[in-house]
Amino acid sequence: xxxxxxxxxxxxxxxxxxxxxxxxxxxxxxxxxxxxxxxxxxxxxxxxxxxxxxxxxxxxxxxxxxxxxxxxxxxxxxxxxxxxxxxxxxxxxxxxxxxxxxxxxxxxxxxxxxxxxxxxxxxxxxxxxxxxxxxxxxxxxxxxxxxxxxxxxxxxxxxxxxxxxxxxxxxxxxxxxxxxxxxxxxxxxxxxxxxxxxxxxxxxxxxxxxxxxxxxxxxxxxxxxxxxxxxxxxxxxxxxxxxxxxxxxxxxxxxxxxxxxxxxxxxxxxxxxxxxxxxxxxxxxxxxxxxxxxxxxxxxxxxxxxxxxxxxxxxxxxxxxxxxxxxxxxxxxxxxxxxxxxxxxxxxxxxxxxxxxxxxxxxxxxxxxxxxxxxxxxxxxxxxxxxxxxxxxxxxxxxxxxxxxxxxxx
Amino acid sequence: xxxxxxxxxxxxxxxxxxxxxxxxxxxxxxxxxxxxxxxxxxxxxxxxxxxxxxxxxxxxxxxxxxxxxxxxxxxxxxxxxxxxxxxxxxxxxxxxxxxxxxxxxxxxxxxxxxxxxx
Numbered sequence: 046x047x048x049x050x051x052x053x054x055x056x057x058x059x060x061x062x063x064x065x066x067x068x069x070x071x072x073x074x075x076x077x078x079x080x081x082x083x084x085x086x087x088x089x090x091x092x093x094x095x096x097x098x099x100x101x102x103x104x105x106x107x108x109x110x111x112x113x114x115x116x117x118x119x120x121x122x123x124x125x126x127x128x129x130x131x132x133x134x135x136x137x138x139x140x141x142x143x144x145x146x147x148x149x150x151x152x153x154x155x156x157x158x159x160x161x162x163x164x165x166x167x168x169x170x171x172x173x174x175x176x177x178x179x180x181x182x183x184x185x186x187x188x189x190x191x192x193x194x195x196x197x198x199x200x201x202x203x204x205x206x207x208x209x210x211x212x213x214x215x216x217x218x219x220x221x222x223x224x225x226x227x228x229x230x231x232x233x234x235x236x237x238x239x240x241x242x243x244x245x246x247x248x249x250x251x252x253x254x255x256x257x258x259x260x261x262x263x264x265x266x267x268x269x270x271x272x273x274x275x276x277x278x279x280x281x282x283x284x285x286x287x288x289x290x291x292x293x294x295x296x297x298x299x300x301x302x303x304x305x306x307x308x309x310x311x312x313x314x315x316x317x318x319x320x321x322x323x324x325x326x327x328x329x330x331x332x333x334x335x336x337x338x339x340x341x342x343x344x345x346x347x348x349x350x351x352x353x354x355x356x357x358x359x360x361x362x363x364x365x366x367x368x369x370x371x372x373x374x375x376x377x378x379x380x381x382x383x384x385x386x387x388x389x390x391x392x393x394x395x396x397x398x399x400x401x402x403x404x405x406x407x408x409x410x411x412x413x414x415x416x417x418x419x420x421x422x423x424x425x426x427x428x429x430x431x432x433x434x435x436x437x438x439x440x441x442x443x444x445x446x447x448x449x450x451x452x453x454x455x
Numbered sequence: 456x457x458x459x460x461x462x463x464x465x466x467x468x469x470x471x472x473x474x475x476x477x478x479x480x481x482x483x484x485x486x487x488x489x490x491x492x493x494x495x496x497x498x499x500x501x502x503x504x505x506x507x508x509x510x511x512x513x514x515x516x517x518x519x520x521x522x523x524x525x526x527x528x529x530x531x532x533x534x535x536x537x538x539x540x541x542x543x544x545x546x547x548x549x550x551x552x553x554x555x556x557x558x559x560x561x562x563x564x565x566x567x568x569x570x571x572x573x
Contacts, residue, residue, distance in 0.1 A: 112503045112544040151503045152540075154530045201536040203523035207546075250525035290550045291569070300501075300545035337545045 071191065071212025072140035072162045073120055081171050081183060082128035086354040092122040096344040105333040113339055116147040120162070132171040139164045140193070142210040160210040161193030179226035187218035195248060206250050214254060215244040230267065230400045237261040255284030255302040270401065270414070271316065277309040285335055300336030305329060319352040371400055371414040376425070378404060378411045379434040381454035392431055396424045487515030487557040489566040498571045499542060506542035507570050508532070511555040521556040527572065529553070543572040
């Protein structure tokens with residue numbers, strides 16, 4: 046636990062040079078999979094991201110190439126997700142660039158733009174869900190439409206396609222999310238594998254963005270019922286873009302695409318009723334660009350979400366389970382030290398449906414959180430067999446005597 | 456009272472439309488036509504050091520200039536926008552078609568020039 050926190054803290058303070066993205070437009074990636082909503086529940090989210098770039102890379106090292114002094118953007122997005130059934134989730138989103146700007150090293154003249162980016166529609170299906178093993182597999186498909194501005198004019202110049210708010214191209218994004226939870230739901234691992242296929246632009250240009258392949262692994266840990274932390278590793282590979290000349294020749298754009306690995310520490314805080322605030326940093330740790338490209342230095346984002354349930358009191362958001370929405374039970378369990386605490390909590394997580402277990406040394410009270418009814422007698426029995434007296438069963442002497450010497454509470 | 460207000464309204468309308476007519480009559484415009492787009496260089500090297508100066512020569516009077524290219528950077532060099540600087544970074548390499556559209560109250564005209572970024 047403390048190691049995870051240290052890792053996140055270290056990641057936050059060691060902002061290094063980050064990801065490259067030359068010649069790209071449209072919405073930046075804003076979400077990388079959740080595990081679905083329950084039927085008739087929905088979530089509205091607003092998302093904000095700031096990104097800054099000021100360094101050129103050639104291959105995997107810093108280049109002294111100079112052209113743009115810097116680029117940055119402030120991007121916002123509103124998204125809406127709805128659980129059509131317990132297995133199918135429908136989502137839609139619309140992006141808006143609050144500000145997108147760049148500066149040149151050879152001129153005081155810079156560029157600024159704002160406007161609507163792309164819209165997207167996605168469908169996610171919960172293909173496999175094993176509540177006992179806390180494992181789920183969900184494929185999804187996302188279609189991104191270039192509905193925003195693609196002919197933005199600034200100072201008598203139509204902005205180049207890579208600086209327009211919209212990408213100008215239709216994109217198809219199949220993805221697979223595999224999630225495994227541990228210790229009830231206190232700790233989870235999630236993989237997000239996706240491919241983004243971009244269509245050739247048809248207006249103003251015949252440019253085609255390179256396809257993008259992404260594998261992200263997220264480790265999430267629930268610090269307490271309101272606070273979650275996560276560390277995401279994003280492994281991104283983007284193919285080279287290509288273009289068609291007036292002679293109908295396809296030419297490969299050599300200074301596009303590359304391989305990037307980013308670390309993204311994230312914190313999510315749940316507040317009020319079904320609100321959550323998520324912050325994330327995007328820190329590049331490796332990049333190997335084709336040719337010479339401007340790379341991102343850092344990006345950070347904020348997301349505020351509100352979940353609603355139509356006719357439901359509790360809403361399951363299984364990417365980070367919201368413990369404040371779970372049912373609670375307390376049971377008195379005897380113990381005397383932190384070793385007892387570890388043992389008692391570990392035993393509790395072995396009982397099906399228990400999502401959260403926390404034993405308090407002072408009060409000797411074991412707090413349990415659960416989505417569906419669990420077998421309390423089974424829990425009490427397991428605790429007594431491990432040597433811990435509890436409100437339901439007293440531990441036999443043989444079991445008690447097997448406790449470590451520091452755990453003898455009688 | 457109503458008739459006085461009505462008279463003022465008519466007077467204001469007449470005065471306003473008179474001003475517009477006067478302004479329009481002061482500028483002799485005709486349908487725009489681009490005579491040429493000249494480039495100081497039609498092959499440039501990607502980067503900050505090399506660039507082409509593009510000049511759009513057009514007739515028609517009271518012209519607005521609008522430049523467009525899919526990749527690369529166009530920076531206006533004069534107030535009218537008839538002359539621009541064009542360059543591109545390494546990700547813009549290839550054949551780039553730069554368009555210039557001139558327009559006024561009579562209409563518009565568009566032409567283009569191809570610049571190669573190596």
